[in-house]
Amino acid sequence: MDEKLGEFLSNFNRAIELSREHLAQNDGRERIIDVLTEHIGVPAAEVPIVSQDVPVHRFADLDISMEKIAGRDPGARLIGVGGGQQRQHQSLADIVQEGYGPVGVGQPDFVNLAVGPDSTREVVALGLRLFAYEGVPLAVLQRAANPQYGRSGADVAVLGRNREAAVGFLAELQEELRTNSILRGQVVSFAFDPYGQQGAGVTFLARPSLPAEEVILPGEVLDRVRRHVLGIAANREVLREHGQHLKRGVLLYGPPGTGKTHTVRHLLSASEGTTAVLLAGNSLHMVGEAARLARAMAPSMVILEDIDLVAEDRNMGHGPQPLLFEVLDALDGLDADADVVFLMTTNRAEALERALVQRPGRVDLAVRIPLPGVENRVRLLELYAPAGVFSDAALQSAAEQSEGATASFARELVRRAVLRAVDAGEKPGDSHLAAAAEELLGQGEALTRSLLGAGGDGSGGDGDDGGAGFGPGGPDPQPGVSVGYTVGWTP
Structure with missing residues (x-):
């Protein structure tokens, strides 16, 4: 039986070889x-x-x-x-x-x-x-x-x-x-790939156009961020001559809806020619590859949205976090003179790994983006409202009623006012803004207010300077970096 099986297999293999030779000779191809x-x-x-x-x-x-x-x-x-x-x-x-x-x-x-x-x-x-x-x-x-x-x-x-x-x-x-690269000077994000990061390509994004006048933040918050992100890049050669490092990490933290992503969009708008890699959600696992790309395409930015998703404090009991170490390796792996900025955002600064935020060279500027005070809420309503539609008094009144509201809430308030006017077949006016404010601030819209960030902790205010701060025991401030607010953890 074994002998016959062996003979059969030998003949079968020979038949396959003859078939291949026949195809090669008769398909007309070299x-x-x-x-x-x-x-x-x-x-x-x-x-x-x-x-x-x-x-x-x-x-x-x-x-x-x-x-x-x-x-x-x-x-x-x-x-x-x-x-x-x-x-x-x-x-x-x-x-x-x-x-x-x-x-x-x-x-x-x-x-x-x-x-x-x-x-x-x-x-x-x-x-x-x-x-x-x-x-x-x-x-x-x-x-x-x-x-x-x-x-x-x-x-x-x-x-x-x-x-x-x-x-x-x-x-x-x-x-x-x-x-040479088509990626240089572009804004890109890594595409999620179910087969793993080796199969992930890039998605090209149009660079946003967002002037500083449309970023409503208190005090000198925006100027401080711009100096650290854009000012260092503008003076890179002088800083190198004086032996100063260019690689830097910036953390924007604060309640949802206060303008962290909006600030990032402005920085992208103001950094024409800089390569930017955006990582959020499923693409955060590509941080190592993003750092390598940023090094090759410098000057560049690596933007990590909701960094707490991959850099949560190890003491919070969620077990090993491999991506945390990838983030730390990416921050540490670049040469000091590489013109690369890691720009991170989070709604939960108190949950961040201390090895990330309490070590200069990883995060050397942390800026709190607070809830807008009443004057900034007026500015936000002016920004989102059609020009000349609502009176100053109506805007002031709506701003005073919406204590603890975010920029997202201000945008929705204006939209509701315009919708009420359209539904009534009228031109938008003060009465529609007042009615929209009453509606959104009423009991029936409690969930909407929560989703839009209204009725927050009231910690915002026009006197809030949004400074960096980690409390006692945190990193020593870098030259020119103000220390103000304390992030919620106890060192």
Whole structure:
């Protein structure tokens, strides 16, 4: 029985080999192994292959660099890998060794990738570039990530009879990726990928346009933040000459709806040309990659929204937090002279890990964004209201009634007033604002007020300077940083 089984398997394998040979002879295609052998001048199956992984979010950069380098050879050409879905699983080594059988020349695969908020580029997703590099023929397989087929990362593989030429090509490619990028000066966020961070690309965001006049904060809060985030960047060369560090961490904390994200949007608006990486929610696990990208694309910002989600105090009893250590490593891993700012926001400063906030160099400026006082509530209503619709007296009255309200509440109050006027077929006026205030502040809107941040702790006020503070035992303030409010923990 065993002898017959062995004979059957031997015949079966031979039948498969004959079938492959028949297909290779009759599909009318050149075999890739023959094309590669002719191109490099020696049997392709006997040549070592040098490979390099590429971050998914740099794949468009890779395609641009590959086209630039290969384009120096007037005889460069691009071919594809023939076959069905199995070609998606094959590496360059599989192709030249014909591990899945003979592979014919096919058409390259292309995919459209975003290269800006409003622009895309057709890039080679799977293809072989044949060209001469410094006189040495090379074949380079370029493959995009394809999690559907188990390939979570992108890569290039180089085949050439001269290994030094292959290594030199990859070194030049790396230098191109280091110095040139479509990401430089852009605002991007990492896309969530269910297959893991290796498969995460980037989403390009339009840089917001938000002047300082539309950021309503008390006292000199905004000026203090601007000096630390933008002022240091503007004076980077002078600071370097005097041996001062540029890497910095800024924490904006305070109740929800007070303007932390609004302040971040203004900083983005005022930092044209700076690369910004936004991390929030599921993308916070990409903080390590964001830090590497920020280092390469400096001057840059890494914005961590709701940092407490991944940097909660270890003493709060929730067990190990691996992402906390990624955050700390990212903050510590940059050189002091790197013009990179980590801009973090939280509604729960008291829950933050002390190793994050009580160590200079990780967070060297913490600014409380308080609830607006009555004068700022008037300014917020003026900002959101249509020009000339409500009188000063009506705005003042509405502001005085909404003690403890946030900027979000002021926006909703104006919207409700306009809606009441539209429903009544009238032009918006003082009576509609008063009625909207009465409605929103009534018992029936208690949940809405809570969601919009009205009726808070009343800690806001126009005298609130929003200064940095960690209480006794916290970090010594840096020069020029005022210490005022105490975050809620006890050191």
